[in-house]
Amino acid sequence: MMTKLKIKSGDTVQVIAGDHKGSEGKVLQVLRDKNKAIVEGINMVKRHTKPSAQNPQGGIVEKEAAIHISNLSLLTAKGETTRVGYRMEGDKKVRFSNKSNEVI
Numbered sequence: 069m070m071t072k073l074k075i076k077s078g079d080t081v082q083v084i085a086g087d088h089k090g091s092e093g094k095v096l097q098v099l100r101d102k103n104k105a106i107v108e109g110i111n112m113v114k115r116h117t118k119p120s121a122q123n124p125q126g127g128i129v130e131k132e133a134a135i136h137i138s139n140l141s142l143l144t145a146k147g148e149t150t151r152v153g154y155r156m157e158g159d160k161k162v163r164f165s166n167k168s169n170e171v172i
Contacts, residue, residue, distance in 0.1 A: 070100045073137055074152035074163070079172075081107060081140040082149050088135070092143065096132065104134035111135050144168050 075081060075095060082092045093107040113133045119126035141149040142165070150167035163172045 071103065073098060073100060073103070075105055075137055075140060075142060077105075080143045081105070082143055083107070083110060083135065083139055084141045084149065085139040086135070087111075092147075095140075098137075099134055102134065103137050105137055105140060106132050106134050107140070108132065142172070144170065144172075 075098060077095050077098050079095045080092060081095055083089050088110050091110050093110045095105050096108050097106040099105065109132070111133045112130050115129045115131055117123060117126050117129050123129075142152055144150050144165045144167060146168070148167060150165040152172065153164050153166045154161055155164060156162075157171070164170060165172055
């Protein structure tokens with residue numbers, strides 16, 4: 069069963085645990101089945117690639133690896149970490165910051 073995640077692609081997040089603690093970035097992709105997210109510029113790994121049609125040279129490519137969602141925290145507009153809540157505004161469901169009560 070896939071779980072409901074409170075982080076979406078395009079969100080700005082901060083790493084709150086692990087080797088990259090304290091670094092911030094934009095979520096590029098969310099892998100719901102694995103409960104992980106790929107964050108821009110964080111958790112870079114070197115990937116050795118064979119020469120192919122797209123990359124005739126081959127070589128070592130640096131790319132982002134996935135980080136577990138539990139190690140990420142959403143940032144507010146002011147840049148502070150916050151938890152996410154949901155509420156109905158009229159007939160629309162919106163995400164809001166539990167810290168500042170503003171709609172994300």
